[in-house]
């Protein structure tokens with residue numbers, strides 16, 4: 001057995017991929033992190049408090065992990081789903097009825113719910129440990145935007161099954177936009193923006209209209225939400241996560257008393 | 259006995275009592291933190307909570323609301339928020355004692371040593387990941403994702419609820435118009451969160467749990483996050499039924515339950531009840547009392563507080579930070595203020611100009 005392992009570690013195949021032996025010596029452990037693009041997100045050595053579960057609650061890591069699950073299951077769901085008012089509901093129905101042990105939709109939905117919870121708890125932890133204090137102010141702000149994006153991801157996804165639950169939840173949510181000061185047709189100040197008795201801000205051109213591509217949640221809104229959900233927001237989220245992780249390291253690793 | 263408990267719970271969860279009770283609980287927990295940080299407290303919470311759930315599950319109305327697949331996360335939310343609040347409190351109490359003795363904090367003690375990412379961190383992450391995946395897979399097998407009837411824009415379900423994470427904001431619609439509850443306050447939450455690192459200049463408590471060194475900051479976040487966000491989400495999910503009326507967890511969601519709502523504007527109170535004359539026609543004059551009230555609230559309160567209660571804070575963080583913080587806090591302060599006024603004197607709007615969609 002030992003021989004076999006040794007032979008493996010010495011083989012050209014292993015070396016071409018890993019460039020170091022099994023990470024059980026300080027040198028190899030360092031190399032394991034340094035020469036792997038994914039592990040390289042981490043520093044080689046970390047403060048012990050930083051990896052304590054009871055300190056970080058692992059919530060940032062879980063949020064990221066859930067994001068990955070969402071990406072994979074979401075990709076699979078996209079194979080079966082067509083974002084039109086006619087087909088969307090049918091496709092979900094079909095997914096439910098024709099796919100044996102189909103749990104992709106379940107995984108996607110429950111993970112999405114969990115991601116919202118873990119991101120809140122992550123923020124809670126970061127606040128309670130004072131980890132937003134210098135030098136991490138900027139990363140806290142990146143985090144706040146990530147929080148908003150996470151909610152928007154979940155919100156846009158909520159519409160896609162195109163059932164009563166989806167459509168009305170989005171209707172209730174986007175109704176708020178009507179009342180945006182100046183920009184929504186039922187918002188304070190909107191009536192001021194009129195010219196010669198002609199209202200500039202009305203139900204057919206206010207922010208809600210822009211959001212939904214219509215006066216109510218219809219096919220235009222479905223397509224818009226679909227594109228944002230599957231492409232727009234994930235790209236933004238992934239980019240910001242890269243910045244976020246990079247900054248965690250550049251700001252001196254996970255916080256701890258000096 | 260069972261019925262009495264159900265009645266008691268229904269009675270207790272009525273929004274006024276629910277909110278005040280939750281708030282009081284937070285104050286007590288933070289004040290008597292030495293006691294509440296004990297392990298027995300959290301064990302008792304989960305044992306009693308579990309027992310209650312087992313008991314309540316037999317009630318069809320309860321099971322119907324709590325057992326909705328989409329509501330499972332809210333139970334998880336409640337459990338995790340309670341647990342992690344307790345955990346942080348426990349660590350804070352221990353750290354505060356250590357600091358008082360002049361010892362290093364728990365985290366500081368640990369940090370004397372650095373460890374290799376491989377294997378220590380990578381393995382921790384890996385185990386977390388496996389356990390979590392297993393839990394998600396089991397959850398997904400047990401509970402099917404909901405799918406209701408196909409969308410029909412003509413048939414409005416009652417109640418129509420936003421996704422659960424926005425139900426705290428939807429709850430605010432009881433007290434505020436959409437432009438405040440749905441636009442202004444969410445924007446201020448985002449801006450306020452971003453401002454936190456720049457407003458809080460206290461250098462202590464960076465990288466370890468503590469309460470004594472950051473009394474105001476920690477209390478603020480507990481109130482903001484646990485009370486105004488999490489507890490409102492729970493309220494909105496479990497206790498609001500058709501027409502957004504209140505329903506206790508053991509109550510049947512009756513479509514026809516109507517809550518008598520007589521609420522009156524401040525202008526009516528001032529002109530009609532106080533001065534005994536009809537409200538003036540001029541809108542600005544009519545709403546002058548409301549504007550005066552808000553003017554005092556937003557313009558006089560900050561300097562007044564700076565001279566009195568918040569004096570040391572004002573001196574510590576300076577004018578600009580103080581003003582930014584105060585104005586944020588006052589906007590959020592409007593929430594409990596208006597809730598109290600609604601419950602006590604049935605106030606509808608402080609400033610009510612429906613003509614311009616401008617109601618506060």
Ligand code: HEM
Nearest residue numbers: 056060061063064123131139140143144146147253254255
């Ligand atoms: C999609 C959302 C997010 C992901 C995937 C994410 C991920 C992470 C990870 C993996 C860490 C390393 C430490 C840990 O696990 O706790 C971290 C740290 C941090 N996060 Fe996030 N985060 C997210 C959202 C947020 C939010 C909403 C905030 C705050 C508003 C935030 C602020 C921070 C800060 C300040 C740190 C440094 C903490 C320290 O050094 O102790 N992040 N994040």
